Amino acid sequence: MGKITGFIEFHRAKQPYRPVAERIRDWRQVMLPYSEAELKTQGARCMDCGIPFCQQGCPLGNIIPDWNDLVYRGQWQEAINRLHATNNFPDFTGTLCPAPCEGSCVLDIIDDPVTIKAIELAINDHAFEQNWVRPLPPKVLTGKKIAIVGSGPAGLAAAQQLRRAGHEVVVLERDDRIGGLLRYGIPEFKMEKHVLDRRLDQLRAEGVTFRTHAHVGVNVSTEELKKDFDAILLAGGACAPRDLPVPGRELSGVHFAMEYLTQQNHRCEGDTIPADHAITAKGKHVVIIGGGDTGADCLGTVHRQGAVSVHQLEIMPLPPAHRAPNNPWPEYPHIYRVSAAHEEGGVRVYSVSTKRFTGDDQGRLQGLELVKLEPVRAGGRLSFKEIPGSQFTLPCELALLAMGFVGPEQPGMLQQLGVKITERGNVWRDANWMTNVPGVFTAGDMQRGQSLIVWAIAEARSAARGIDKFLTGTSDLPAPL
Numbered sequence: 001m002g003k004i005t006g007f008i009e010f011h012r013a014k015q016p017y018r019p020v021a022e023r024i025r026d027w028r029q030v031m032l033p034y035s036e037a038e039l040k041t042q043g044a045r046c047m048d049c050g051i052p053f054c055q056q057g058c059p060l061g062n063i064i065p066d067w068n069d070l071v072y073r074g075q076w077q078e079a080i081n082r083l084h085a086t087n088n089f090p091d092f093t094g095t096l097c098p099a100p101c102e103g104s105c106v107l108d109i110i111d112d113p114v115t116i117k118a119i120e121l122a123i124n125d126h127a128f129e130q131n132w133v134r135p136l137p138p139k140v141l142t143g144k145k146i147a148i149v150g151s152g153p154a155g156l157a158a159a160q161q162l163r164r165a166g167h168e169v170v171v172l173e174r175d176d177r178i179g180g181l182l183r184y185g186i187p188e189f190k191m192e193k194h195v196l197d198r199r200l201d202q203l204r205a206e207g208v209t210f211r212t213h214a215h216v217g218v219n220v221s222t223e224e225l226k227k228d229f230d231a232i233l234l235a236g237g238a239c240a241p242r243d244l245p246v247p248g249r250e251l252s253g254v255h256f257a258m259e260y261l262t263q264q265n266h267r268c269e270g271d272t273i274p275a276d277h278a279i280t281a282k283g284k285h286v287v288i289i290g291g292g293d294t295g296a297d298c299l300g301t302v303h304r305q306g307a308v309s310v311h312q313l314e315i316m317p318l319p320p321a322h323r324a325p326n327n328p329w330p331e332y333p334h335i336y337r338v339s340a341a342h343e344e345g346g347v348r349v350y351s352v353s354t355k356r357f358t359g360d361d362q363g364r365l366q367g368l369e370l371v372k373l374e375p376v377r378a379g380g381r382l383s384f385k386e387i388p389g390s391q392f393t394l395p396c397e398l399a400l401l402a403m404g405f406v407g408p409e410q411p412g413m414l415q416q417l418g419v420k421i422t423e424r425g426n427v428w429r430d431a432n433w434m435t436n437v438p439g440v441f442t443a444g445d446m447q448r449g450q451s452l453i454v455w456a457i458a459e460a461r462s463a464a465r466g467i468d469k470f471l472t473g474t475s476d477l478p479a480p481l
Contacts, residue, residue, distance in 0.1 A: 006044030012112035043072035057104025073341030094121025135205035151178025153442025162463035217412030248357025257402035290402030300341035
Protein backbone atom coordinates (compact mmCIF):
# COMPACT_ATOMS: atom_id res chain seq x y z
CA MET A 1 0.00 0.00 0.00
CA GLY A 2 0.99 3.65 -0.33
CA LYS A 3 1.18 5.20 3.13
CA ILE A 4 0.38 2.88 5.98
CA THR A 5 -1.28 5.60 8.04
CA GLY A 6 -2.72 7.48 5.07
CA PHE A 7 -6.35 6.63 5.77
CA ILE A 8 -5.88 7.97 9.32
CA GLU A 9 -4.01 11.14 8.42
CA PHE A 10 -5.92 12.32 5.36
CA HIS A 11 -9.56 13.11 4.74
CA ARG A 12 -11.53 12.73 1.52
CA ALA A 13 -11.30 15.88 -0.61
CA LYS A 14 -14.45 17.05 -2.37
CA GLN A 15 -14.39 17.00 -6.18
CA PRO A 16 -13.68 20.55 -7.41
CA TYR A 17 -16.31 22.14 -9.67
CA ARG A 18 -16.54 25.32 -11.66
CA PRO A 19 -18.60 28.07 -9.93
CA VAL A 20 -22.35 27.69 -10.50
CA ALA A 21 -22.77 31.26 -11.81
CA GLU A 22 -20.14 30.55 -14.46
CA ARG A 23 -21.00 27.04 -15.55
CA ILE A 24 -24.74 27.51 -16.11
CA ARG A 25 -23.86 29.99 -18.86
CA ASP A 26 -22.19 27.39 -21.06
CA TRP A 27 -22.17 23.69 -21.92
CA ARG A 28 -18.61 22.84 -20.90
CA GLN A 29 -17.65 20.19 -18.35
CA VAL A 30 -18.68 21.20 -14.82
CA MET A 31 -15.91 19.29 -13.01
CA LEU A 32 -12.41 20.60 -12.45
CA PRO A 33 -9.38 18.33 -12.02
CA TYR A 34 -7.71 17.72 -8.70
CA SER A 35 -4.11 18.82 -8.41
CA GLU A 36 -1.53 16.08 -8.79
CA ALA A 37 -0.46 16.57 -5.19
CA GLU A 38 -4.03 16.15 -3.95
CA LEU A 39 -4.48 13.01 -6.02
CA LYS A 40 -1.40 11.47 -4.44
CA THR A 41 -2.83 12.28 -1.02
CA GLN A 42 -6.17 10.74 -1.94
CA GLY A 43 -4.43 7.64 -3.28
CA ALA A 44 -2.58 7.36 0.03
CA ARG A 45 -5.93 6.86 1.80
CA CYS A 46 -6.33 3.43 0.17
CA MET A 47 -5.93 0.81 2.89
CA ASP A 48 -4.79 -2.03 0.58
CA CYS A 49 -7.30 -4.28 2.36
CA GLY A 50 -6.70 -7.99 2.64
CA ILE A 51 -10.02 -8.45 0.85
CA PRO A 52 -10.53 -5.46 -1.50
CA PHE A 53 -14.32 -5.16 -1.47
CA CYS A 54 -14.03 -2.25 -3.91
CA GLN A 55 -13.17 -4.79 -6.60
CA GLN A 56 -16.23 -6.82 -5.65
CA GLY A 57 -18.34 -3.69 -5.94
CA CYS A 58 -17.01 -2.98 -9.44
CA PRO A 59 -18.61 -5.13 -12.17
CA LEU A 60 -15.41 -4.78 -14.20
CA GLY A 61 -13.28 -6.11 -11.36
CA ASN A 62 -10.97 -3.09 -11.59
CA ILE A 63 -7.74 -3.68 -9.65
CA ILE A 64 -8.35 -0.54 -7.62
CA PRO A 65 -5.81 -0.81 -4.76
CA ASP A 66 -3.00 -1.28 -7.29
CA TRP A 67 -3.62 1.91 -9.22
CA ASN A 68 -4.38 3.90 -6.08
CA ASP A 69 -0.92 2.94 -4.83
CA LEU A 70 0.68 3.69 -8.22
CA VAL A 71 -0.81 7.19 -8.23
CA TYR A 72 0.46 7.76 -4.69
CA ARG A 73 3.93 6.80 -5.89
CA GLY A 74 3.68 8.91 -9.07
CA GLN A 75 3.86 5.89 -11.40
CA TRP A 76 1.20 7.13 -13.80
CA GLN A 77 2.07 5.08 -16.87
CA GLU A 78 1.95 1.83 -14.94
CA ALA A 79 -1.34 3.01 -13.45
CA ILE A 80 -3.03 3.42 -16.86
CA ASN A 81 -1.71 0.02 -17.92
CA ARG A 82 -3.26 -1.55 -14.83
CA LEU A 83 -6.51 0.33 -15.41
CA HIS A 84 -6.77 -0.57 -19.10
CA ALA A 85 -6.26 -4.23 -18.21
CA THR A 86 -9.84 -4.35 -16.96
CA ASN A 87 -11.56 -1.29 -18.43
CA ASN A 88 -11.62 -0.16 -22.07
CA PHE A 89 -12.94 3.31 -21.30
CA PRO A 90 -11.98 4.70 -17.88
CA ASP A 91 -12.72 8.16 -19.24
CA PHE A 92 -16.41 7.18 -19.58
CA THR A 93 -16.70 5.38 -16.24
CA GLY A 94 -14.54 7.92 -14.41
CA THR A 95 -16.97 10.61 -15.52
CA LEU A 96 -20.37 8.88 -15.61
CA CYS A 97 -20.34 5.87 -13.29
CA PRO A 98 -22.00 6.34 -9.85
CA ALA A 99 -19.03 4.47 -8.36
CA PRO A 100 -20.44 1.36 -6.65
CA CYS A 101 -16.78 0.63 -5.84
CA GLU A 102 -16.75 3.54 -3.40
CA GLY A 103 -19.84 2.21 -1.65
CA SER A 104 -17.93 -1.06 -1.13
CA CYS A 105 -14.72 0.61 0.08
CA VAL A 106 -13.78 -0.79 3.50
CA LEU A 107 -12.96 2.73 4.69
CA ASP A 108 -16.63 3.60 4.17
CA ILE A 109 -17.46 1.60 7.31
CA ILE A 110 -15.89 4.26 9.56
CA ASP A 111 -15.11 7.23 7.30
CA ASP A 112 -15.65 8.64 3.82
CA PRO A 113 -14.50 6.19 1.11
CA VAL A 114 -11.44 6.63 -1.07
CA THR A 115 -11.98 8.92 -4.09
CA ILE A 116 -11.69 5.97 -6.47
CA LYS A 117 -13.68 7.49 -9.34
CA ALA A 118 -11.70 10.74 -9.37
CA ILE A 119 -8.38 8.89 -9.33
CA GLU A 120 -9.54 6.68 -12.19
CA LEU A 121 -10.43 9.69 -14.33
CA ALA A 122 -7.19 11.45 -13.49
CA ILE A 123 -5.14 8.41 -14.54
CA ASN A 124 -6.95 8.33 -17.87
CA ASP A 125 -6.64 12.07 -18.55
CA HIS A 126 -2.96 12.06 -17.60
CA ALA A 127 -2.37 9.17 -20.01
CA PHE A 128 -3.97 11.06 -22.90
CA GLU A 129 -1.95 14.17 -22.08
CA GLN A 130 1.25 12.11 -22.21
CA ASN A 131 0.19 10.31 -25.44
CA TRP A 132 0.28 6.93 -23.72
CA VAL A 133 -3.12 5.87 -25.09
CA ARG A 134 -2.43 4.48 -28.54
CA PRO A 135 -4.19 2.16 -30.99
CA LEU A 136 -3.51 -1.56 -30.55
CA PRO A 137 -4.43 -3.13 -33.90
CA PRO A 138 -4.34 -6.92 -34.13
CA LYS A 139 -1.19 -8.60 -35.40
CA VAL A 140 -3.06 -11.62 -36.79
CA LEU A 141 -6.46 -11.62 -38.51
CA THR A 142 -8.94 -14.45 -38.19
CA GLY A 143 -11.00 -13.78 -41.31
CA LYS A 144 -14.20 -13.74 -39.25
CA LYS A 145 -16.71 -10.87 -39.53
CA ILE A 146 -18.83 -9.57 -36.66
CA ALA A 147 -21.68 -7.05 -36.79
CA ILE A 148 -22.33 -5.06 -33.62
CA VAL A 149 -25.70 -3.33 -33.46
CA GLY A 150 -25.48 -0.22 -31.28
CA SER A 151 -22.59 2.13 -30.61
CA GLY A 152 -23.11 2.89 -26.94
CA PRO A 153 -20.61 1.80 -24.26
CA ALA A 154 -21.44 -1.91 -24.65
CA GLY A 155 -21.13 -1.87 -28.44
CA LEU A 156 -17.88 0.09 -28.38
CA ALA A 157 -16.24 -2.03 -25.68
CA ALA A 158 -17.13 -5.28 -27.48
CA ALA A 159 -15.91 -3.83 -30.76
CA GLN A 160 -12.51 -3.03 -29.30
CA GLN A 161 -12.11 -6.42 -27.65
CA LEU A 162 -13.13 -8.37 -30.74
CA ARG A 163 -11.00 -6.29 -33.09
CA ARG A 164 -7.96 -6.79 -30.90
CA ALA A 165 -8.68 -10.53 -31.08
CA GLY A 166 -8.22 -10.26 -34.85
CA HIS A 167 -11.80 -10.20 -36.13
CA GLU A 168 -13.28 -7.82 -38.67
CA VAL A 169 -15.76 -5.67 -36.75
CA VAL A 170 -18.50 -3.43 -38.12
CA VAL A 171 -20.54 -1.28 -35.73
CA LEU A 172 -23.97 -0.23 -36.97
CA GLU A 173 -25.65 2.86 -35.51
CA ARG A 174 -29.10 4.11 -36.48
CA ASP A 175 -28.35 7.75 -35.61
CA ASP A 176 -26.30 10.21 -37.64
CA ARG A 177 -23.28 10.04 -35.30
CA ILE A 178 -21.56 7.27 -33.39
CA GLY A 179 -21.87 7.00 -29.61
CA GLY A 180 -25.44 6.05 -28.73
CA LEU A 181 -26.47 7.49 -25.37
CA LEU A 182 -22.90 8.67 -24.83
CA ARG A 183 -23.45 10.98 -27.80
CA TYR A 184 -27.05 12.04 -27.49
CA GLY A 185 -28.18 11.05 -23.99
CA ILE A 186 -25.37 12.44 -21.80
CA PRO A 187 -25.33 16.26 -21.70
CA GLU A 188 -22.22 18.07 -22.87
CA PHE A 189 -21.70 19.62 -19.42
CA LYS A 190 -21.49 16.15 -17.94
CA MET A 191 -19.10 14.71 -20.53
CA GLU A 192 -17.77 16.79 -23.39
CA LYS A 193 -17.96 14.91 -26.66
CA HIS A 194 -14.29 15.27 -27.49
CA VAL A 195 -13.78 12.61 -24.79
CA LEU A 196 -15.92 10.23 -26.84
CA ASP A 197 -14.37 11.28 -30.15
CA ARG A 198 -10.79 10.55 -29.08
CA ARG A 199 -11.83 6.98 -28.17
CA LEU A 200 -13.60 6.59 -31.50
CA ASP A 201 -10.40 7.72 -33.22
CA GLN A 202 -8.55 4.99 -31.33
CA LEU A 203 -11.05 2.34 -32.42
CA ARG A 204 -10.90 3.46 -36.06
CA ALA A 205 -7.11 3.30 -35.97
CA GLU A 206 -7.38 -0.24 -34.63
CA GLY A 207 -9.51 -1.18 -37.64
CA VAL A 208 -13.10 -0.97 -36.37
CA THR A 209 -15.56 0.14 -39.07
CA PHE A 210 -18.53 2.36 -38.21
CA ARG A 211 -21.74 2.75 -40.19
CA THR A 212 -24.22 5.49 -39.30
CA HIS A 213 -27.85 5.75 -40.46
CA ALA A 214 -27.87 1.94 -40.28
CA HIS A 215 -31.16 1.08 -38.60
CA VAL A 216 -31.27 -2.69 -38.41
CA GLY A 217 -34.76 -3.96 -39.07
CA VAL A 218 -35.66 -0.79 -40.99
CA ASN A 219 -33.11 0.12 -43.66
CA VAL A 220 -30.71 -2.77 -42.91
CA SER A 221 -32.34 -6.18 -43.00
CA THR A 222 -31.65 -8.81 -40.39
CA GLU A 223 -31.32 -11.40 -43.14
CA GLU A 224 -28.55 -9.33 -44.69
CA LEU A 225 -26.66 -9.34 -41.40
CA LYS A 226 -27.00 -13.09 -40.92
CA LYS A 227 -25.79 -13.66 -44.46
CA ASP A 228 -22.83 -11.25 -44.41
CA PHE A 229 -21.48 -11.81 -40.89
CA ASP A 230 -20.27 -14.80 -38.90
CA ALA A 231 -21.71 -13.44 -35.65
CA ILE A 232 -23.95 -10.60 -34.52
CA LEU A 233 -23.92 -8.78 -31.18
CA LEU A 234 -27.08 -6.96 -30.14
CA ALA A 235 -26.00 -3.99 -27.98
CA GLY A 236 -28.78 -1.54 -28.73
CA GLY A 237 -29.64 -0.67 -25.14
CA ALA A 238 -32.98 -0.35 -23.35
CA CYS A 239 -34.46 2.55 -25.28
CA ALA A 240 -38.21 2.09 -24.72
CA PRO A 241 -39.14 4.84 -22.22
CA ARG A 242 -41.59 4.40 -19.37
CA ASP A 243 -44.69 6.49 -20.11
CA LEU A 244 -47.14 8.21 -17.77
CA PRO A 245 -50.66 7.44 -19.05
CA VAL A 246 -52.69 9.96 -17.05
CA PRO A 247 -55.30 12.47 -18.26
CA GLY A 248 -53.74 15.28 -20.28
CA ARG A 249 -50.76 13.22 -21.48
CA GLU A 250 -51.54 14.32 -25.06
CA LEU A 251 -51.08 18.03 -24.30
CA SER A 252 -48.40 19.97 -26.13
CA GLY A 253 -45.44 20.39 -23.80
CA VAL A 254 -45.22 16.84 -22.40
CA HIS A 255 -42.09 15.06 -23.65
CA PHE A 256 -39.89 12.10 -22.87
CA ALA A 257 -36.59 13.09 -21.29
CA MET A 258 -34.46 11.49 -24.00
CA GLU A 259 -36.31 13.39 -26.71
CA TYR A 260 -35.42 16.61 -24.89
CA LEU A 261 -31.80 15.71 -24.10
CA THR A 262 -31.12 14.45 -27.62
CA GLN A 263 -32.27 17.74 -29.12
CA GLN A 264 -29.93 19.77 -26.94
CA ASN A 265 -27.01 17.48 -27.73
CA HIS A 266 -27.72 18.02 -31.43
CA ARG A 267 -27.55 21.76 -30.81
CA CYS A 268 -24.22 21.34 -29.02
CA GLU A 269 -22.98 19.43 -32.09
CA GLY A 270 -23.89 22.46 -34.21
CA ASP A 271 -27.13 21.10 -35.68
CA THR A 272 -30.17 23.28 -36.26
CA ILE A 273 -33.49 22.13 -34.79
CA PRO A 274 -36.55 23.25 -36.83
CA ALA A 275 -38.61 25.72 -34.84
CA ASP A 276 -41.77 23.62 -35.09
CA HIS A 277 -39.98 20.66 -33.49
CA ALA A 278 -37.85 22.51 -30.94
CA ILE A 279 -38.23 21.69 -27.24
CA THR A 280 -36.86 24.36 -24.92
CA ALA A 281 -37.20 25.38 -21.28
CA LYS A 282 -36.43 29.04 -21.93
CA GLY A 283 -38.88 31.30 -20.10
CA LYS A 284 -41.02 28.36 -18.92
CA HIS A 285 -42.12 26.71 -15.70
CA VAL A 286 -40.68 23.19 -15.95
CA VAL A 287 -41.43 19.97 -14.07
CA ILE A 288 -39.19 16.92 -14.34
CA ILE A 289 -40.93 13.68 -13.39
CA GLY A 290 -38.30 11.26 -12.14
CA GLY A 291 -35.55 11.70 -9.57
CA GLY A 292 -32.72 9.64 -11.10
CA ASP A 293 -29.67 10.47 -13.20
CA THR A 294 -31.70 11.18 -16.34
CA GLY A 295 -33.84 13.61 -14.36
CA ALA A 296 -30.68 15.34 -13.10
CA ASP A 297 -29.38 15.56 -16.68
CA CYS A 298 -32.64 17.27 -17.64
CA LEU A 299 -32.29 19.58 -14.63
CA GLY A 300 -28.85 20.82 -15.65
CA THR A 301 -30.07 21.31 -19.21
CA VAL A 302 -33.13 23.25 -18.05
CA HIS A 303 -30.93 25.60 -16.02
CA ARG A 304 -28.76 26.36 -19.03
CA GLN A 305 -31.75 27.00 -21.28
CA GLY A 306 -33.12 29.63 -18.90
CA ALA A 307 -36.24 28.21 -17.24
CA VAL A 308 -38.34 30.45 -14.98
CA SER A 309 -38.76 27.66 -12.40
CA VAL A 310 -38.10 23.93 -12.20
CA HIS A 311 -39.37 21.19 -9.90
CA GLN A 312 -38.08 17.62 -9.94
CA LEU A 313 -40.56 15.02 -8.71
CA GLU A 314 -39.82 11.65 -7.11
CA ILE A 315 -42.37 9.02 -6.07
CA MET A 316 -40.02 7.65 -3.39
CA PRO A 317 -39.56 9.29 0.04
CA LEU A 318 -36.60 11.54 0.81
CA PRO A 319 -33.58 9.22 1.24
CA PRO A 320 -31.71 9.22 4.57
CA ALA A 321 -28.47 11.17 5.02
CA HIS A 322 -26.70 7.97 6.12
CA ARG A 323 -27.18 4.26 5.49
CA ALA A 324 -30.40 2.78 6.82
CA PRO A 325 -30.19 -0.42 8.91
CA ASN A 326 -31.52 -2.44 5.97
CA ASN A 327 -28.82 -1.00 3.66
CA PRO A 328 -25.57 -2.21 5.28
CA TRP A 329 -22.03 -1.96 3.93
CA PRO A 330 -20.85 -3.18 1.40
CA GLU A 331 -24.15 -2.68 -0.44
CA TYR A 332 -24.46 0.41 -2.58
CA PRO A 333 -25.54 3.20 -0.18
CA HIS A 334 -29.05 4.46 -0.92
CA ILE A 335 -28.64 7.89 0.64
CA TYR A 336 -29.51 11.48 -0.17
CA ARG A 337 -27.22 12.79 -2.89
CA VAL A 338 -26.76 16.22 -4.43
CA SER A 339 -25.53 16.23 -8.02
CA ALA A 340 -23.90 19.19 -9.75
CA ALA A 341 -27.24 19.95 -11.40
CA HIS A 342 -29.01 20.07 -8.03
CA GLU A 343 -26.40 22.52 -6.75
CA GLU A 344 -27.39 24.81 -9.63
CA GLY A 345 -30.98 25.22 -8.45
CA GLY A 346 -34.47 23.78 -8.67
CA VAL A 347 -36.83 22.28 -6.10
CA ARG A 348 -36.88 18.55 -5.34
CA VAL A 349 -40.28 17.16 -4.32
CA TYR A 350 -40.51 13.67 -2.80
CA SER A 351 -43.39 11.23 -2.19
CA VAL A 352 -45.68 12.62 -4.89
CA SER A 353 -47.59 11.21 -7.85
CA THR A 354 -48.97 12.96 -10.92
CA LYS A 355 -52.74 12.74 -11.21
CA ARG A 356 -53.22 14.73 -14.42
CA PHE A 357 -51.75 17.26 -16.79
CA THR A 358 -53.87 20.38 -17.27
CA GLY A 359 -53.87 22.72 -20.26
CA ASP A 360 -55.55 25.62 -22.02
CA ASP A 361 -58.15 25.52 -24.79
CA GLN A 362 -55.31 25.46 -27.34
CA GLY A 363 -54.06 22.10 -26.05
CA ARG A 364 -50.98 23.60 -24.41
CA LEU A 365 -49.71 22.33 -21.06
CA GLN A 366 -50.23 24.72 -18.15
CA GLY A 367 -49.98 22.70 -14.95
CA LEU A 368 -49.73 19.41 -13.06
CA GLU A 369 -52.16 18.13 -10.47
CA LEU A 370 -50.27 16.13 -7.86
CA VAL A 371 -51.02 14.15 -4.74
CA LYS A 372 -48.77 13.32 -1.80
CA LEU A 373 -48.05 9.66 -1.07
CA GLU A 374 -47.41 7.53 1.96
CA PRO A 375 -45.15 4.49 1.56
CA VAL A 376 -46.62 1.19 2.70
CA ARG A 377 -44.62 -2.01 3.08
CA ALA A 378 -46.62 -5.23 3.15
CA GLY A 379 -45.13 -8.69 2.75
CA GLY A 380 -41.74 -7.23 1.92
CA ARG A 381 -43.05 -5.20 -1.05
CA LEU A 382 -43.17 -1.43 -1.07
CA SER A 383 -46.30 0.28 -2.34
CA PHE A 384 -47.82 3.73 -1.98
CA LYS A 385 -51.19 5.10 -0.97
CA GLU A 386 -52.49 8.59 -1.57
CA ILE A 387 -52.86 10.88 1.44
CA PRO A 388 -56.45 12.19 1.48
CA GLY A 389 -56.73 15.93 0.98
CA SER A 390 -53.08 16.33 -0.09
CA GLN A 391 -53.70 17.34 -3.69
CA PHE A 392 -51.87 20.40 -4.99
CA THR A 393 -50.98 21.96 -8.35
CA LEU A 394 -47.72 23.16 -9.88
CA PRO A 395 -47.51 25.57 -12.82
CA CYS A 396 -45.93 23.75 -15.75
CA GLU A 397 -45.41 24.61 -19.41
CA LEU A 398 -42.84 21.87 -20.05
CA ALA A 399 -43.05 18.42 -18.45
CA LEU A 400 -40.17 15.98 -18.95
CA LEU A 401 -40.81 12.28 -18.31
CA ALA A 402 -37.61 10.85 -16.82
CA MET A 403 -38.98 7.71 -15.18
CA GLY A 404 -36.57 5.26 -16.73
CA PHE A 405 -36.93 2.64 -19.44
CA VAL A 406 -38.97 -0.55 -19.72
CA GLY A 407 -36.55 -2.46 -21.94
CA PRO A 408 -35.38 -2.70 -25.55
CA GLU A 409 -37.59 -1.73 -28.46
CA GLN A 410 -39.09 -5.01 -29.65
CA PRO A 411 -40.77 -4.14 -32.96
CA GLY A 412 -38.38 -4.36 -35.88
CA MET A 413 -34.99 -6.00 -35.34
CA LEU A 414 -35.77 -8.20 -32.33
CA GLN A 415 -39.01 -9.52 -33.77
CA GLN A 416 -37.43 -10.12 -37.18
CA LEU A 417 -34.52 -12.04 -35.67
CA GLY A 418 -36.88 -14.10 -33.55
CA VAL A 419 -34.85 -13.75 -30.37
CA LYS A 420 -36.40 -14.93 -27.14
CA ILE A 421 -37.62 -12.24 -24.74
CA THR A 422 -37.61 -12.70 -20.96
CA GLU A 423 -40.62 -12.06 -18.75
CA ARG A 424 -39.06 -8.71 -17.87
CA GLY A 425 -39.05 -7.73 -21.54
CA ASN A 426 -35.29 -8.06 -22.14
CA VAL A 427 -33.40 -10.20 -24.65
CA TRP A 428 -32.69 -13.69 -23.30
CA ARG A 429 -29.15 -15.07 -23.44
CA ASP A 430 -27.31 -18.17 -22.26
CA ALA A 431 -24.15 -18.44 -20.17
CA ASN A 432 -22.04 -17.67 -23.25
CA TRP A 433 -24.05 -14.49 -24.00
CA MET A 434 -25.75 -16.05 -27.05
CA THR A 435 -29.47 -15.67 -27.67
CA ASN A 436 -31.70 -18.55 -28.74
CA VAL A 437 -30.68 -17.72 -32.34
CA PRO A 438 -27.31 -19.38 -33.13
CA GLY A 439 -24.57 -16.83 -33.78
CA VAL A 440 -26.60 -13.92 -32.38
CA PHE A 441 -25.32 -12.59 -29.04
CA THR A 442 -26.39 -9.78 -26.74
CA ALA A 443 -24.90 -7.56 -24.03
CA GLY A 444 -25.64 -4.41 -22.07
CA ASP A 445 -29.01 -2.89 -21.27
CA MET A 446 -30.67 -4.77 -24.14
CA GLN A 447 -30.39 -7.99 -22.13
CA ARG A 448 -29.97 -6.61 -18.61
CA GLY A 449 -32.47 -3.78 -18.59
CA GLN A 450 -31.70 -0.18 -17.69
CA SER A 451 -28.45 -0.18 -15.75
CA LEU A 452 -25.03 1.44 -15.25
CA ILE A 453 -22.34 2.18 -17.81
CA VAL A 454 -19.89 0.01 -15.86
CA TRP A 455 -22.23 -2.98 -16.23
CA ALA A 456 -22.53 -2.32 -19.98
CA ILE A 457 -18.75 -2.42 -20.46
CA ALA A 458 -18.35 -5.47 -18.22
CA GLU A 459 -21.04 -7.38 -20.10
CA ALA A 460 -19.55 -6.36 -23.44
CA ARG A 461 -16.14 -7.72 -22.46
CA SER A 462 -17.74 -10.99 -21.35
CA ALA A 463 -19.86 -11.25 -24.50
CA ALA A 464 -16.77 -10.57 -26.63
CA ARG A 465 -15.11 -13.61 -25.09
CA GLY A 466 -18.22 -15.68 -25.81
CA ILE A 467 -18.23 -14.57 -29.46
CA ASP A 468 -14.50 -15.14 -29.86
CA LYS A 469 -14.82 -18.65 -28.46
CA PHE A 470 -17.85 -19.35 -30.67
CA LEU A 471 -15.92 -18.33 -33.79
CA THR A 472 -12.51 -19.87 -33.04
CA GLY A 473 -13.15 -22.57 -30.44
CA THR A 474 -11.07 -20.84 -27.77
CA SER A 475 -10.45 -17.36 -26.42
CA ASP A 476 -7.81 -15.46 -24.48
CA LEU A 477 -10.04 -12.43 -23.99
CA PRO A 478 -10.68 -11.59 -20.32
CA ALA A 479 -14.24 -11.78 -19.05
CA PRO A 480 -15.25 -10.16 -15.73
CA LEU A 481 -18.67 -11.84 -15.61
